[in-house]
Amino acid sequence: MKINVIIIDKKGKDQLYAPLIEHYKKIAKPFAKVEVIELFDKEIAKAQDISPEAAQRSYTRALGKYLSGGVNIALDPSSKEVDSFEFSKLLKDSVTVNFYIGGAYGFERDFLSKCNKAVSFGKITLSHKLVKVVLLEQIFRGLTINNNHPYHK
Numbered sequence: 001m002k003i004n005v006i007i008i009d010k011k012g013k014d015q016l017y018a019p020l021i022e023h024y025k026k027i028a029k030p031f032a033k034v035e036v037i038e039l040f041d042k043e044i045a046k047a048q049d050i051s052p053e054a055a056q057r058s059y060t061r062a063l064g065k066y067l068s069g070g071v072n073i074a075l076d077p078s079s080k081e082v083d084s085f086e087f088s089k090l091l092k093d094s095v096t097v098n099f100y101i102g103g104a105y106g107f108e109r110d111f112l113s114k115c116n117k118a119v120s121f122g123k124i125t126l127s128h129k130l131v132k133v134v135l136l137e138q139i140f141r142g143l144t145i146n147n148n149h150p151y152h153k
């Protein structure tokens with residue numbers, strides 16, 4: 001199984017969280033190959049200076065090319081809240097699952113409508129860097145639930 005975490009973020013800038021991210025990728029290996037794909041370019045930087053709408057459009061442009069392969073799940077604070085057991089079901093019976101983390105201005109409605117599902121980790125807004133860590137822990141937890149591994153107990 002392949003799990004891609006696709007995030008609007010500058011490459012290699014999160015040294016604070018990098019060891020945790022590597023940790024979760026490593027311990028998930030017996031169950032799935034987890035890859036983190038960071039996307040950021042001049043167009044996104046420029047759009048973020050123009051308006052929230054322009055920023056969201058630039059995120060859709062960057063993320064959109066990944067939508068064609070696998071099950072697509074956006075992380076969106078205003079969508080349906082899921083607990084860890086519901087979350088684990090998102091990982092069941094799929095060859096490829098793509099998770100999307102938005103930039104500072106969140107997602108365009110149009111992008112969310114193209115995903116198979118949008119889920120929330122609660123009403124609080126987490127920084128995109130912190131969401132990445134929380135998501136990776138939940139991915140590992142979900143994989144252990146699905147594989148009956150004691151970690152989730």
Ligand SMILES: C[S@@+](CC[C@H](N)C(=O)[O-])C[C@H]1O[C@@H](n2cnc3c(N)ncnc32)[C@H](O)[C@@H]1O
Nearest residue numbers: 075076077101102106120121122124125126128
């Ligand atoms: C700084 S937040 C953006 C906040 C933006 N105002 C919004 O409503 O989406 C950056 C990204 O982190 C993710 N995120 C932050 N808090 C979240 C939560 N509670 N549940 C799910 N995703 C969250 C989302 O993918 C969001 O696009």
